[in-house]
Amino acid sequence: MEKEKITFNIEKNKNFSEWYTEIIKKAELADIRYNVKGFIVFQPWSVLAMEKMFHFMESTLQKKGHMPYYFPTVIPEKNFKKESHHVKGFTPEVFWLEAVKGEDKLALRPTSETAFYQMFALWINSYKDLPFKTYQRANVFRYETKATRPFLRSREFHWIEAHCAHATEKDAMNQVHEDMETTKEVLHDIYGLPFIFFQRPEWDKFPGAKYTYAADVLNPDGRVVQQPSTHLLEQEFAKAFDVKFKDKDEKEKYVYITCYGPAISRIFASIIAVHGDDKGLKFPWKIAPIQVIIVPFSLDKDVLKKVDELKFLLIKNNISVQTDISDKRPGEKFYYWEMKGVPLRIEVGKKEIQSKELTIYRRDIDKKEKIKEKDILKYIEKTSNEIDKNLIKQADKLFDNNIINVGSKVEIKKVIESGKIARCDFCSISKTGEHCAEIIEKEIGAQVRGKNLKKESPKGKCIICNKKAEEVVYIARAY
Numbered sequence: 001m002e003k004e005k006i007t008f009n010i011e012k013n014k015n016f017s018e019w020y021t022e023i024i025k026k027a028e029l030a031d032i033r034y035n036v037k038g039f040i041v042f043q044p045w046s047v048l049a050m051e052k053m054f055h056f057m058e059s060t061l062q063k064k065g066h067m068p069y070y071f072p073t074v075i076p077e078k079n080f081k082k083e084s085h086h087v088k089g090f091t092p093e094v095f096w097l098e099a100v101k102g103e104d105k106l107a108l109r110p111t112s113e114t115a116f117y118q119m120f121a122l123w124i125n126s127y128k129d130l131p132f133k134t135y136q137r138a139n140v141f142r143y144e145t146k147a148t149r150p151f152l153r154s155r156e157f158h159w160i161e162a163h164c165a166h167a168t169e170k171d172a173m174n175q176v177h178e179d180m181e182t183t184k185e186v187l188h189d190i191y192g193l194p195f196i197f198f199q200r201p202e203w204d205k206f207p208g209a210k211y212t213y214a215a216d217v218l219n220p221d222g223r224v225v226q227q228p229s230t231h232l233l234e235q236e237f238a239k240a241f242d243v244k245f246k247d248k249d250e251k252e253k254y255v256y257i258t259c260y261g262p263a264i265s266r267i268f269a270s271i272i273a274v275h276g277d278d279k280g281l282k283f284p285w286k287i288a289p290i291q292v293i294i295v296p297f298s299l300d301k302d303v304l305k306k307v308d309e310l311k312f313l314l315i316k317n318n319i320s321v322q323t324d325i326s327d328k329r330p331g332e333k334f335y336y337w338e339m340k341g342v343p344l345r346i347e348v349g350k351k352e353i354q355s356k357e358l359t360i361y362r363r364d365i366d367k368k369e370k371i372k373e374k375d376i377l378k379y380i381e382k383t384s385n386e387i388d389k390n391l392i393k394q395a396d397k398l399f400d401n402n403i404i405n406v407g408s409k410v411e412i413k414k415v416i417e418s419g420k421i422a423r424c425d426f427c428s429i430s431k432t433g434e435h436c437a438e439i440i441e442k443e444i445g446a447q448v449r450g451k452n453l454k455k456e457s458p459k460g461k462c463i464i465c466n467k468k469a470e471e472v473v474y475i476a477r478a479y
């Protein structure tokens with residue numbers, strides 16, 4: 001009985017929805033009791049992790065030449081009206097501020113294209129200014145009408161938006177590829193999240209974009225979550241906001257614009273979902289809110305002294321660490337920090353002090369080992385790498401085993417219902433294929449997510465209309 005009270009034990013793969021709701025509460029990631037629908041309070045355990053996530057994404061962008069900005073949260077209505085697809089796509093989701101007499105009607109930004117590009121028009125004059133690469137870390141607001149879920153879909157989310165202007169379409173397309181590479185370097189190699197980048201079908205593009213490319217991550221419940229997307233906006237926005245430059249040939253030309261949007265708070269949802277297990281959260285080392293928890297077996301003076309000594313040693317070596325010197329029993333503390341997903345736990349008692357050995361628990365493999373105290377830093381350096389590699393490997397394996405080739409509508413249904421992604425030949429992701437996608441949506445409740453950017457050639461006919469297939473597409477249920 002006692003044990004049940006303190007352990008977190010919900011079978012993640014059997015009841016993902018309950019698991020997700022409970023772990024957010026138990027691990028104190030967010031408090032959903034804030035009294036505005038669709039808005040939540042982010043608590044320290046999620047903020048600490050997200051701060052690290054922001055750091056890795058921003059430093060990667062900066063390395064590739066993006067410069068940071070902070071734009072105003074408000075955007076005048078007239079800016080939205082300048083690009084017709086954009087205004088049509090976003091207007092239903094905009095929070096409007098009550099108009100002040102004699103001033104422009106203002107929106108809380110749902111995304112900032114229409115804020116950035118009017119400034120681009122002022123800042124960009126010559127081909128020498130290009131490429132012009134920016135980003136900002138911001139919170140954005142969208143009036144979601146679908147049911148909201150903490151981190152996954154809220155009315156306010158925390159993200160990074162990168163906006164770039166280029167001289168040619170080719171340069172713009174290279175930027176799109178660079179954004180996809182950034183996604184791999186950060187989402188996969190640091191956060192440990194596998195994904196596929198899809199070119200979205202014509203009917204599922206970002207409002208105002210020529211092409212949209214988006215990364216889908218697979219949730220344990222078989223639904224995909226759209227994570228960063230990058231858009232080739234072409235010259236539509238440049239024309240709407242008059243963003244021109246004088247080219248080498250002295251002619252005035254419109255720039256080509258791209259934008260990229262990794263939503264850190266939404267990516268955090270995938271980190272919870274992909275890495276967690278029945279005991280609770282599991283964090284990759286680099287983005288763990290704290291990396292090491294030190295738990296003493298007793299509150300004896302000598303033991304506490306050793307705990308402090310170890311803590312300062314780790315702090316000095318840039319390892320984020322906390323100690324648990326509460327009066328809870330050691331076992332209770334162990335379960336608590338395992339549930340919170342701390343990658344390493346150091347256990348210290350009189351026995352450890354005497355033998356000059358420490359007991360270390362690894363959350364990723366759920367195992368304890370003994371090491372010599374003097375080797376602690378070397379051990380952490382080596383093990384932290386192993387932990388990240390291990391989590392990535394596990395996540396990759398799960399993802400790869402969940403993509404199934406199908407040859408008929410019945411098979412799509414079977415695959416989707418078993419919580420997997422179906423891959424099949426399909427007529428087209430241009431406008432002509434929309435009808436076939438609607439049939440899949442209506443009869444199976446799943447969406448054509450698009451085509452993989454790794455060239456895959458169809459061999460046969462569209463799985464729905466039987467016309468010659470132009471693409472291989474992926475079909476999944478989505479959040």
Ligand SMILES: [Zn+2]
Binds near residue numbers: 427436
């Ligand atoms: Zn078709």
